[in-house]
Amino acid sequence: MSTQSTSTNITLDYVKTIGIVNNGFNGRGFANPYDIVVDPDGRIFVLNRCDPARASAIRIGICTLDDEYVGEFGKGNGTGDGQFVWPVAMALDSQNRIFITDEHSHRITSYTTSGEYLSHWGNPGDSDGELNGPAGIAVDSSGDLFVVDQHNARVQKFTPDGKFITNWGSFGNAPGQFNLPWGIAVDSDDNVYVADWRNDRIQKFSTDGSFLGTFGSPGDGEGQFRRPTSVAVDPEGFIYVADWGNERVQVLSPDGDFQILLQGAATMSKWGEDYLSSNPEEKSEREISNLRPVLPEHLNTPYHISSQTEPNFWGPVSVSLDKQGRLYVTETNRHRFQVYQKH
Amino acid sequence: MRNNDTALMAHLLRRAGFGASRNELEEYIAMGYDGAVEALLNPSDPGNMPDDLIRRYHVEQSELRDLAGSAAYWMYRMISTSCPMEEKIALFWHGLFATGYAKLNQARSLLNQVDMFRRSGLGSFEDLLVELSKDPAMIVWLDNNENHGSAINENYGRELLELFSMGIGNYTEDDIKECSRAFTGWTLGNAEYMAVRAAKDSIWPYGRIAWHFDYRDEDHDAGEKTFLGETGKFNGEDIIAIIAKQESTARFVATRLFQFFAADEITEDGEKAIQEMIASYFSSGYQIRAMLRTLFHTDYFKSDEARFARVKGPVEMVVGAIRMSGNYQNPALGIEKVSDTMLYMGQGLLQPPTVEGWHEGSEWIDSGALVERVNFAARELSDVTSPGVRSIIDRLQAGADHGVLEPSDLADRCLDLLGPIEVSDETHSVLVQYANRHGSLDLNDHKPGDEAEQRVGNMLRLVAATREYQLA
């Protein structure tokens, strides 16, 4: 399986996988991670959505590229200050504040990168500034926030403390319309990209919501998407898409031309190695197993293939970038993220 | 009342489905009985709650790491399908080929088995047994991955004959051995690694790894075997071909189908229906669909004797009440608690207590289960905010004389719209008396949640609490 994916314009090298499932309530590992942000010091913040049985331990975990688990923060499950019910995505601003959306509580909560709770804002509704299922969130160059308001089929712009600025969008599949949108990104020109989830496309807008273009169509071919959940744009304008329904990640040129397709190439993480070395029976059986099996017809869909092909992405719900050209793919069903280096 | 179309169709839908709201019932009535039977037996597009929506919000139902989310996933399917027979037949086979989570620790594979029941459950019984023998969840459940040419493990071979087809008394211990030999090599991919993971309930490092069938020829005992008097170098499919043509197999399948789809107890007339089903089994080439078509068209099935002749299983109870209330049409927090209620009533999806499945019929009723059942249905159907109950309120108003219902009409119409449900005179008089407490009910200008609507909810609650409501 090649670990280098390349087009004429861009190359992505697989670097490593970090993660292990954490079945408990704290400590090293992840519990259905849903998003990642990376701070200027290279600390990786991972949002754990958690299944209902572990919801009391909803938290943001922090680790480094060297597999050090630094710590975690959060105040657990609920609607009190700093708590979450269904957290979806994060954005990091230049003042080391992390903004986290909650699509069940209809609010945005902020923490410092040191784990201190700051505030929350947002009220349920469909008037300007009200939210119904905030999902993706991104910061622009002025520090303002763009929030995907999924059930209101729109994008809303706020100041960091939640003052409404503007919004656009309505339900549908025409340009400028949305259908349960999810992820959002802002490029270096302050253009806004939205992962228009159920329309199987990425839409691009100027900062005030003028429609600029659309990329992708429903399907599983190159440049096609099935339920894209997340989008990221690098300084050169390359567009990274979490093609969740196809269990893959795609990269498009700034003009929207297909460049690269990634299916995942996960190797054993450091934490995984630790586990296996204390479980030699599992380790030895694993070593003689074929982790890329050929599957029967009725299991020949991306979801099923990924459910038993461990190196593949499974539930790649988010793509994030750091300042050193690295791509982080968050896989919620595998409790890990894969890191790729752009050249 | 019994012989009218509505009551007959409601009866059919309680059996081939989970009951039906009046809206649903009217759609089927429009097809006519024969048309409805064909529509039910030939499920096409179930139009259920889409997987992408479920997985977006329920991360645990995307991953299926644990049991709770997995049972809830199937429940969503049963609640939202427009092909209820597909779910009923899957539930039937799930109870018969009872495969439990506790030993497997692999929910994705269990749900794949349920998918297989949907796909193949109405087709040829022979084909179904072959698929079952290749189903990795079944293979692990009955240890066929430990059944080697060099060391036979008889668990699957035994249960295939005892519990999944012919039944005790129709084969010998030697037949079991020969049968088991034929299934050597029928295993799953990465069998040893998967077995270790199942045994240890391992989720490390990256969560669960699902299963697929693998045939290991080198592990297969290819020698000559004598099974039920026939000799040959039988492999699994050959054994199943022999099993499928046995009278005892036909009787077994017909009886079990009858008890699930017709009545808990087999009367003389019921026995005649079973005989007709056995004939269909052979004349159709072992097709389950044909057997059920025969059953649904027997005089017995349409007769009084078969009405309300089954105790609803917990799954039917819960799913039926929810389909009536119309709740849970969208992914909702807390859904797994609802699927837990079925467990408390004695039937946990994906966790039959042993390979023998659940004891059905009157055994569903004991003090604890009855309390759970009544409480669940009562709560669900008294909820005036739910779409189904609002629809009932609208129908009550539309059918009332100038929007006003006399107490006995309120009772009768609620019984009708929740079924129609037949109740004894005594039950009926209690219901009327209950309605009488506040006299006639004026539904004109009713507002959401007002007293008039609450009165409807209270009546529905009491109907849901009747003994008769427990029956299908």
Place this chain on the structure above:
Amino acid sequence: MTSNKRDKSLIVIQLSGGNDYLNTVVPYADGKYYDSRSKVNIPQNRVIPIDDQFGFNPSMGPVKSLWDEGKVAIVNGIGYENPNRSHFRSMDIWHTAEPNAIGKEGWLARAIRDIDPLGENVLTGINFGRGLPRALACPGVSVASVGDLETYGLFPDVQDEELRMFTLEAFSRMYGNVAGRDPIMDLMGRTGQDALQGADILRTAPGMYSSSVEYAPNSLAQNVKSISQVFHANLGARVLYTQHGPFDTHSGELATHAKLWDEVAGAIGCLMDDLKEHGTEEDATILVFSEFGRRIKDNGSGSDHGSGGVAFMIGGAVNGGMYGEYPSLSEAEQIEGDLRANNDFRSVYTEILEDWLELDAPSIVNGQFEKLGILQS
């Protein structure tokens, strides 16, 4: 403290699926054990020794402590003639005390009927958990199945107290006529009536209970805690039943079996501590049983259905010790590769019925069986 002489209660913990005798009471000094169980065995140095021949599974620490206090009776080689290796059938045999016919009445249901022939106390027998075991099932005998003691009852969601009362009253009338029209309707009628009667009383039990014992968060321990709450609420519950599993360890036995016994031993330990704290150790006896043991030879990963198994009786009134011979592992003595049972399970039932519940045993267990002396003073 025990001020009144209270009626004795039986607490049953059923191990569902066929508990592996050989790895529960381990014949660690017998070479044949290690020969037969080459993969699925308890190493000598991990066994908790009872004596120089036998020891407990390492997960059974709390049971060993009770053994040392003389409160544990081990009944060796328990079973019945012509062993049946089907879960369904064998458990039914244990539940109905009918090895040779299909019994329809549970032995404990019969006991409850004899204790309370007129059904005056619907809480005479209570099952803690889901699904009433056949042992407690008999037409005409009401036994509550309590999933969650704190919330047990009808229409708990109806806030308006007056409406709730009115609805309960209507329910009572609807379920009140048991006119013999139809067995299912009659069954439901009686069951509904009994549920009503029992519910309000049962729900008071947790409120009356106070204890320093902390039960583990697993389902068995929580059920056992409920048993303790109801037992100590003095509601006249004479038979309190629960179950745990799955013990059907065809593969991956060692880890599963260890975990299960950790839970069972833990729950028993807590319960005995609780009884001690309340001064009721002599008023309850615990029976632990399974429908069969498992095969002598392992299958490389686990063990298959066998016959002769082990049962325990635990309590302050128990004469601790080993009862009956540990079945021989030698080939000559085996039944088709299984341990030969040498104690009919109905002996234990007889002892419980006569010496503990003070009932006529032969009519309940369909015969006369010799007692072992576990409970005689």
